[in-house]
Amino acid sequence: MRIPKKLINDPSKVAKEQLEGLIAANHGRIQAIGDKGAVCVNPLPSPQVAIVTGGGSGHEPMFAGYLGPGLATAAACGDIFAAPPPGVILDAAQAADQGKGVLFVYGNYAGDNMNFDIAAELADDEDIETQTIRIWDDVASAPLSKIKERRGVAGDLFVLKIAGAAAAQGKSLGQVTEITAHARDCTRSVGVALSAGSIPQTGKYNFELPDDELEYGMGLHGEPGVSREKMASADTVVEQLLDRIIEDLPFVAGDKVCLLINNLGSSTVMELLIANRKVHSYLESKNIEVHDTLIGSYCTSQEMAGYSISLLKLDDTLTPLYDAPCHSFALRK
Amino acid sequence: MRIPKKLINDPSKVAKEQLEGLIAANHGRIQAIGDKGAVCVNPLPSPQVAIVTGGGSGHEPMFAGYLGPGLATAAACGDIFAAPPPGVILDAAQAADQGKGVLFVYGNYAGDNMNFDIAAELADDEDIETQTIRIWDDVASAPLSKIKERRGVAGDLFVLKIAGAAAAQGKSLGQVTEITAHARDCTRSVGVALSAGSIPQTGKYNFELPDDELEYGMGLHGEPGVSREKMASADTVVEQLLDRIIEDLPFVAGDKVCLLINNLGSSTVMELLIANRKVHSYLESKNIEVHDTLIGSYCTSQEMAGYSISLLKLDDTLTPLYDAPCHSFALRK
Numbered sequence: 281m282r283i284p285k286k287l288i289n290d291p292s293k294v295a296k297e298q299l300e301g302l303i304a305a306n307h308g309r310i311q312a313i314g315d316k317g318a319v320c321v322n323p324l325p326s327p328q329v330a331i332v333t334g335g336g337s338g339h340e341p342m343f344a345g346y347l348g349p350g351l352a353t354a355a356a357c358g359d360i361f362a363a364p365p366p367g368v369i370l371d372a373a374q375a376a377d378q379g380k381g382v383l384f385v386y387g388n389y390a391g392d393n394m395n396f397d398i399a400a401e402l403a404d405d406e407d408i409e410t411q412t413i414r415i416w417d418d419v420a421s422a423p424l425s426k427i428k429e430r431r432g433v434a435g436d437l438f439v440l441k442i443a444g445a446a447a448a449q450g451k452s453l454g455q456v457t458e459i460t461a462h463a464r465d466c467t468r469s470v471g472v473a474l475s476a477g478s479i480p481q482t483g484k485y486n487f488e489l490p491d492d493e494l495e496y497g498m499g500l501h502g503e504p505g506v507s508r509e510k511m512a513s514a515d516t517v518v519e520q521l522l523d524r525i526i527e528d529l530p531f532v533a534g535d536k537v538c539l540l541i542n543n544l545g546s547s548t549v550m551e552l553l554i555a556n557r558k559v560h561s562y563l564e565s566k567n568i569e570v571h572d573t574l575i576g577s578y579c580t581s582q583e584m585a586g587y588s589i590s591l592l593k594l595d596d597t598l599t600p601l602y603d604a605p606c607h608s609f610a611l612r613k
Numbered sequence: 614m615r616i617p618k619k620l621i622n623d624p625s626k627v628a629k630e631q632l633e634g635l636i637a638a639n640h641g642r643i644q645a646i647g648d649k650g651a652v653c654v655n656p657l658p659s660p661q662v663a664i665v666t667g668g669g670s671g672h673e674p675m676f677a678g679y680l681g682p683g684l685a686t687a688a689a690c691g692d693i694f695a696a697p698p699p700g701v702i703l704d705a706a707q708a709a710d711q712g713k714g715v716l717f718v719y720g721n722y723a724g725d726n727m728n729f730d731i732a733a734e735l736a737d738d739e740d741i742e743t744q745t746i747r748i749w750d751d752v753a754s755a756p757l758s759k760i761k762e763r764r765g766v767a768g769d770l771f772v773l774k775i776a777g778a779a780a781a782q783g784k785s786l787g788q789v790t791e792i793t794a795h796a797r798d799c800t801r802s803v804g805v806a807l808s809a810g811s812i813p814q815t816g817k818y819n820f821e822l823p824d825d826e827l828e829y830g831m832g833l834h835g836e837p838g839v840s841r842e843k844m845a846s847a848d849t850v851v852e853q854l855l856d857r858i859i860e861d862l863p864f865v866a867g868d869k870v871c872l873l874i875n876n877l878g879s880s881t882v883m884e885l886l887i888a889n890r891k892v893h894s895y896l897e898s899k900n901i902e903v904h905d906t907l908i909g910s911y912c913t914s915q916e917m918a919g920y921s922i923s924l925l926k927l928d929d930t931l932t933p934l935y936d937a938p939c940h941s942f943a944l945r946k
Contacts, residue, residue, distance in 0.1 A: 282615055283824045285807045285918060287847040287884045294883060301886030304893040305906040340882035474618045480883075491616045514620040546879030548915050549673035550627060550813075551620045553634030560637040573638040575942075577910065582881050583918075585618060609908075612945050 284478035284485065284583070291480045295337035295359045302344055305609055310347045313354070317364055318371035320354035321347050329447040329456045330354065330376035333385050333440060334369060335392050336361040338479075339500060341610035342436060342579040343386070350606030350613070351444035352385070356399075360479055361501045363391030369399035373408055381409040381453035385443050385460060387432025387500075388414040411457040415439050417469040417590060419528045420497025420506045433500055434542035434579040435467040437611065438592040438602075445601035463598060468525045469540075469590035472517055473498035473505065477545050477582030486584075496520060500544075500581045514551065518558040521589045526566065531593060533567035538592040538602055543577040545584040552576070552587060559589060572602070578610065617811035617818065617916070624813045628670035628692045635677055638942055643680045646687070650697055651704035653687040654680050662780040662789045663687065663709035666718050666773060667702060668725050669694040671812075672833060674943035675769060675912040676719070683939030683946075684777035685718070689732075693812060694834045696724030702732035706741055714742040714786035718776050718793060720765025720833075721747040744790040748772050750802040750923060752861045753830025753839045766833055767875035767912040768800040770944065771925040771935075778934035796931060801858045802873075802923035805850055806831035806838065810878050810915030819917075829853060833877075833914045847884065851891040854922045859899065864926060866900035871935055873923040876910040880920050885909070888920060905935070911943065 288294050299319065303310055311322040317337075333343045334356030344355040354376035356364035373382045382403065384396050393414060400410045416427055417435030442463035446456045473495045476485040486502025489495060494517070497505030512520075531537060539559060541552050552575045563570055571594055579588075594602060606613050621627050632652065636643055644655040650670075666676045667689030677688040687709035689697035706715045715736065717729050726747060733743045749760055750768030775796035779789045806828045809818040819835025822828060827850065830838030845853075864870060872892060874885050885908045896903055904927055912921075927935060939946050 285824065285844065286881065287805075287807065287827075287850055287920075288887055289846045289848055294887065297890050298883045298886040301888065301890035301893075305886070305889050305908055307903070307906065338883065340886060345882075472620075474620065477881075491618065494620075511618065513622045515622055517620055545881060546916055546918075548619065548810075548878060549678075549910050549913055550631045550671065550915070553631040553638070553673060554621055554627065555634065556638050557630050557634035560634075570640070573640065575638055577882050580882055582883070583879060585879075585916075587620075 284483055286480060288480055294480045295357065298337060298340055299344060299357055302609060313371045313375040317357040317368045318354065318375065319344050319347065319357065320372060320375035324378060325349060325448065327378040327380055328450055329380045329453050330378060330382045331385055331443045331447050332372050332376050332382050334364050334372065335386055336363060338582055339579050345610035346437065346440050346608045348606065348608035350448050350604055351608045351611065352440050360481060363389065363395045366395045366398035366402060369396055370402045373399060373403050373410065374406065377408045383443060383453060383456055383460060384410060384412045385440055386414065387436055388416040388430060409453060411453055413457060413460045413464055415464050417467045419468050419524055420470045421499065424528060431499055433469045433471065434540055434588045435469040435590040437540060437578050438467050438538060438590060439463045441606065442598060442601045444606060445604040448604065459597065463592065466593040466598065467590060468528050469588050470521050470524045471498055471544060471586060471588030472496050472521060473544060473584055473586035475585040476502060477584035514554045515558045518555050519562060522559065522562050525589060525591055529593060531568055531591060536569045536571050536594045538572045538594060539570050540574045540578060540590040542579055542588045542590065544586045544588060545580045545582055547585050547587050555587060617816055619813060621813055627813045628690060631670060631673055632677060632690055635942060646704045646708040650690040650701045651687065651708065652677050652680065652690065653705060653708035657711060658682060658781065660711040660713055661783055662713045662786050663711060663715045664718055664776045664780050665705050665709050665715050667697050667705060668719055669696060671915055672912050678943035679770065679773050679941045681939060681941035683781050683937055684941045684944065685773050693814060696722065696728045699728045699731035699735060702729055703735045706732060706736050706743065707739065710741045716776060716786060716789055716793060717743060717745045718773055719747065720769055721749040722764060742786060744786055746790065746793045746797055748797050750800045752801050752857055753803045754832065757861060764832055766802045766804065767873055767921045768802040768923040770873060770911050771800050771871060771923060772796045774939065775931060775934045777939060778937040781937065792930065796925065799926040799931065800923060801861050802921050803854050803857045804831055804877060804919060804921030805829050805854060806877060806917055806919035808918040809835060810917035847887050848891045851888050852895060855892065855895050858922060858924055862926060864901055864924060869902045869904050869927045871905045871925040871927060872903050873907045873911060875912055875921045875923065877919045877921060878913045878915055878917040880918050885920060892922060
């Protein structure tokens with residue numbers, strides 16, 4: 281049995297300390313709001329709809345790594361794999377609001393849903409108008425007929441990118457909400473895990489996988505996937521992942537997509553690139569054009585080995601918003 | 614005993630396939646030169662000194678991930694942890710040369726040194742003028758009195774960044790060489806490993822570390838470090854690393870530096886951010902200003918757990934070159 285080996289300090293303070301490290305890495309471009317996990321860009325952009333995101337920590341650089349011009353305005357960061365409290369979300373919303381309203385954009389998990397909804401009520405008491413887009417891009421987490429039960433995973437990034445770009449163009453809260461919902465509806469993801477991540481506070485792995493098996497559809501917190509199978513070649517695994525994604529939207533010949541191959545934690549960059557080779561040849565064989573390719577650690581689950589693939593289907597609305605410039609710790613365009 | 618678990622295809626083809634994946638991720642901005650591991654930007658920039666880098670594969674995204682405007686022009690990629698053959702280096706040099714000469718910039722390893730030197734002779738036969746800068750930023754790999762025996766590690770990135778920016782400004786081969794040597798001389802790195810990476814072709818780990826120990830100064834191919842110690846807190850480890858770096862150059866009060874916290878493979882982004890928190894407070898306590906912070910997988914050793922810290926001391930020459938725009942797969946400014 282492996283023992284989780286991590287360079288941390290007090291295990292109960294990892295969420296706080298990683299956020300301090302992220303703030304330091306931003307060189308003044310983001311700042312803490314209070315000391316409970318809210319963080320906001322600094323200075324605020326010219327008045328626009330505020331994009332407020334958040335969720336549990338432990339998925340670095342998601343979520344607070346995506347604060348900056350053309351992306352999110354503020355984030356509420358919970359403890360490791362725990363939803364941020366409503367008060368922290370309210371802190372983020374109040375810091376980000378410029379009188380144009382706040383769009384909450386976050387992954388679809390029961391705890392996050394509850395706390396963001398409470399925060400929306402608290403914001404209403406403060407005369408801050410809010411709207412909400414929950415992201416449910418993980419095709420493995422529920423059938424299409426129950427899409428609102430699906431989890432949000434790395435596709436969060438695409439949805440945040442579009443939301444941030446739409447807000448930066450000065451669109452109204454209603455318009456930004458509509459476009460963000462559209463981006464969410466055009467995004468699909470699925471992942472494969474080879475080994476588990478561990479939780480710093482407990483020093484325990486989220487799950488166990490035999491040395492000769494992998495699991496499709498594993499969640500970002502170790503939620504069970506859809507099938508365990510024997511280890512297979514990268515090309516076989518990529519085909520399995522893409523088959524699930526393609527048929528779900530569906531993505532069809534003539535489509536133009538953005539691609540994200542997301543390291544769930546401890547996969548090598550070499551493996552991500554080998555996967556990318558196959559993704560491109562697979563999509564080319566389907567006559568699906570890849571407009572842009574992102575590869576790296578964008579939404580992690582501690583040291584989980586494996587990766588997820590996300591596709592965003594572009595159209596005349598989404599393409600210019602995706603291509604718009606943005607500047608954050610973890611994504612620059 | 615853990616078993617290395619990786620999503621690959623034929624283990625003998627990982628270097629080739631990762632490069633194909635990298636080329637696909639560049640969407641036409643780089644192209645293969647032949648089929649033996651040379652790759653070059655496409656199209657070439659307006660005529661300038663060519664920056665040609667390279668080395669063994671397995672360190673992705675180093676080296677070929679840093680090709681593009683304001684960075685390297687071409688790269689020669691060997692097999693996993695193996696120097697590229699002279700003919701591949703010559704391929705890269707010939708593709709990149711625009712009559713302004715070629716600067717070879719690479720890490721200081723016996724195999725790379727030999728093959729790049731042979732390639733320089735071959736290039737001379739083809740009337741291509743070359744100069745060479747070997748990078749030896751790893752302070753743990755030899756004493757300062759034998760600096761030319763030190764290995765090149767993640768600090769390669771800083772040196773390539775400066776070289777690429779100087780070349781893009783249209784400077785002469787002599788000027789670019791002088792500035793690149795200066796950047797090399799202002800760069801220091803040291804790493805810590807918690808566990809080993811494995812080699813795809815053999816399926817074996819490079820070394821073993823007990824579950825309760827870490828090793829300072831471990832090389833990128835598993836070369837022995839300078840000391841094995843009991844696991845310690847992140848803050849203690851960062852202090853140990855920075856103490857070694859600071860005293861070596863030395864970096865002193867009033868200095869302005871660029872910082873790179875480089876994931877050696879499978880450390881979590883959370884750990885890198887927690888390290889960054891301490892690095893910034895340490896440097897602030899020494900009155901050393903951090904001009905920019907890079908955190909992520911820039912130069913890896915397969916799935917080795919741990920990270921390295923690199924500092925580049927800036928001055929009036931280096932600051933504008935570091936700040937100059939660049940565009941590559943793995944670094945954009």
